[in-house]
Amino acid sequence: MHAIEVSGIRKVFGEGSHATWALSGIDLRIRKGQAFGLLGPNGAGKTTLIYILSTLLTPTSGRGRILGYDIIRDPDEVKKRTGVCMGGTYFYWDLRPREILNYFGRLYGLDSSTRKRNIDSLMKRLGIHRFENKEFGLLSTGMRQKVAVAKSLLNDPEVLFLDEPTAGLDVGVALEVRNFIMDLIQERDMTVILTSHHLGEVEQMCRRIAIINQGRFVEEGMIKDIRDSLSIPDVIRLCLEKYTNLEFLERIPGVIHYGVSDGLFITVDSGRDTIAPVLAALKRRRIAVKDVEIRKPSLEEVFLTVVGRKSTIPRKSEEGAR
Amino acid sequence: MIREASAHFYKQWKIMSRRPGEMAWIAVHPLISILSLGILAYFVSTGGASPETMLFVLAGVIVWNIYDASQRAISYGITLDIWSNCLKHTFTGSSSLPGFVLGNALYGLFSMISITLVTGILAIALFGFNIFMAGFYLVNFLFVFIFAAGMGLVINSLMVVKGEKYMSLMWILTGVIMIFSGVYYPIEILPGPVQAVSLAVPATHSIISLRASLGFSPEIAGTELLIGAALSLAYFAFGALLFRWAIKRSKITGMLTRY
Ligand SMILES: Nc1ncnc2c1ncn2[C@@H]1O[C@H](COP(=O)(O)OP(=O)(O)OP(=O)(O)O)[C@@H](O)[C@H]1O
Ligand SMILES: [Mg+2]
Numbered sequence: 001m002h003a004i005e006v007s008g009i010r011k012v013f014g015e016g017s018h019a020t021w022a023l024s025g026i027d028l029r030i031r032k033g034q035a036f037g038l039l040g041p042n043g044a045g046k047t048t049l050i051y052i053l054s055t056l057l058t059p060t061s062g063r064g065r066i067l068g069y070d071i072i073r074d075p076d077e078v079k080k081r082t083g084v085c086m087g088g089t090y091f092y093w094d095l096r097p098r099e100i101l102n103y104f105g106r107l108y109g110l111d112s113s114t115r116k117r118n119i120d121s122l123m124k125r126l127g128i129h130r131f132e133n134k135e136f137g138l139l140s141t142g143m144r145q146k147v148a149v150a151k152s153l154l155n156d157p158e159v160l161f162l163d164e165p166t167a168g169l170d171v172g173v174a175l176e177v178r179n180f181i182m183d184l185i186q187e188r189d190m191t192v193i194l195t196s197h198h199l200g201e202v203e204q205m206c207r208r209i210a211i212i213n214q215g216r217f218v219e220e221g222m223i224k225d226i227r228d229s230l231s232i233p234d235v236i237r238l239c240l241e242k243y244t245n246l247e248f249l250e251r252i253p254g255v256i257h258y259g260v261s262d263g264l265f266i267t268v269d270s271g272r273d274t275i276a277p278v279l280a281a282l283k284r285r286r287i288a289v290k291d292v293e294i295r296k297p298s299l300e301e302v303f304l305t306v307v308g309r310k311s312t313i314p315r316k317s318e319e320g321a322r
Numbered sequence: 323m324i325r326e327a328s329a330h331f332y333k334q335w336k337i338m339s340r341r342p343g344e345m346a347w348i349a350v351h352p353l354i355s356i357l358s359l360g361i362l363a364y365f366v367s368t369g370g371a372s373p374e375t376m377l378f379v380l381a382g383v384i385v386w387n388i389y390d391a392s393q394r395a396i397s398y399g400i401t402l403d404i405w406s407n408c409l410k411h412t413f414t415g416s417s418s419l420p421g422f423v424l425g426n427a428l429y430g431l432f433s434m435i436s437i438t439l440v441t442g443i444l445a446i447a448l449f450g451f452n453i454f455m456a457g458f459y460l461v462n463f464l465f466v467f468i469f470a471a472g473m474g475l476v477i478n479s480l481m482v483v484k485g486e487k488y489m490s491l492m493w494i495l496t497g498v499i500m501i502f503s504g505v506y507y508p509i510e511i512l513p514g515p516v517q518a519v520s521l522a523v524p525a526t527h528s529i530i531s532l533r534a535s536l537g538f539s540p541e542i543a544g545t546e547l548l549i550g551a552a553l554s555l556a557y558f559a560f561g562a563l564l565f566r567w568a569i570k571r572s573k574i575t576g577m578l579t580r581y
Contacts, residue, residue, distance in 0.1 A: 013575070013576050051410075051579050054414060055573075056410050056413055056414065056573065056578055056579050057573055057574075057576060057578070057579055058570070058573040058574050076416055076418070079414060079415065079416060080416075083414075084411075084414045089408070089411070090406055090407040090408050091406060091408050091411065092333070092337055092402065092406045092408065093406055094336075094337050094340040094341065095333075095336055095337060095340075099332075099336050102332065103329050103332055103333045103336075104329075104411070104415055105329075106325050106326065106328050106329030106332060107325075107326055107329040107412065107415025107416055108415050108416065109325045109326060109416060110325070111325070135340075151411070
């Protein structure tokens, strides 16, 4: 069984000429224990999808099941088993972290011993106990976000939605939060949907992603497969003893072009296929090679290629207007 | 449901106890209204009006403070979340309506009991008026409370559907209802059509019943109690249904996730 199954989800906000199509037909299946990354530019519909899955928004049409429970008909069953963490979360300004967690623990219906155990353990692991006597309004962004992460895990969720969980955090705190979540995913076999503008984070946590633009998935699959299918050129970087008389490189099949700056950069169709002939040619000319590196396209390049290429799809509301 | 209710009570209790201004509403505000209106009534009765005028007004003051605090407690269940921009987080937990109403109502009940005691004792000490003489008819407070909870849910519905712009309605509505329900005067002195509206307000009947039991006209105390009870329950049911619909609606329009 899939932990998350969604088909034909559409969401429109407002009516008539003010209508905004936030999502126009999303299909998605995620297996239990998988971490799934959702990428897309601002306003693409990521948060809207997360809200729909966590039953805070009702889709205009389409169906969804989480762990077998219908998101529209059984929202309480869904909520019991899921956790939601958003970036830039606010809680009650006058309450202290433990009080906030206590409130949510009660809302989730946890009995007092489970509540205490979970709160203690989350506060300890996230280092919240270090500022537990401060009211929420006095906490820094990073401290607040740790409370938000703790809140999302209070009910031992089987499915976790993370919407930009490390937005606004410094590198150290972001790393701490990310590692903590990754440990938990391992420990508990959690299913996760992560949205982030920090593509390195997505690449570190997820193997499967979707790129969403203007309310539609424009690409979906394993990161590796998407990268291969896009045929974005690789780059071979070489450190040589000297950088003269290199014109012969252009005649090697698979080489697109080359340039010299801080080393020799050769843009090629496929790093794996072209590296051998390049090295052989250099050897024949007695040019010593000190260092070699093949750079696959970064997720940033993948993202920009996909979003740039497909952003011309007209939106539903525009289609209607014409 | 009990644990969820305890969550809502816990939230209000903790937040309110950190806010001296809010706590004053259940202690200082009743004191102010008892003093100002009690003295006014005393002044009027020394000027030739019947001595019962004072008792009449004091009973109204006490009931009104109870209404105000109860409505406030239910509305704060949503208002505090909107102020703190975390309404959506509350709804990631269980959103059982009975739990929400019960928890916030319990806080309202706590305020109501404090207010009854504060105003009741002050009225005895300052003016020799003992509201507790109403005995069984003090149960009218409970129906005022239920009516106030219903109106609190109506305001919550407005806030959830229309947004925080409607928050000040919370305070205005109390005043409007006060005018109609004859808190400080018998509704008979109002013009005919206004009287008709007054009779549709449950609190009008509860106040009449309470006063009647204190010796104004004991024979109608029972009937008015029943009318007040039935109307209060009807208003409460309407408020609860409206709130349920409002939450559904706000998940469609996206208002819920804005806060
Ligand atoms: N509650 C709402 N009411 C009305 N419109 C909304 C609401 N929430 C989102 N939208 C609209 O839906 C579209 C998608 O927004 P969404 O927040 O899902 O984007 P996103 O992918 O999360 O963007 P970002 O990366 O900036 O967070 C936007 O056009 C937005 O204005
Ligand atoms: Mg977003």
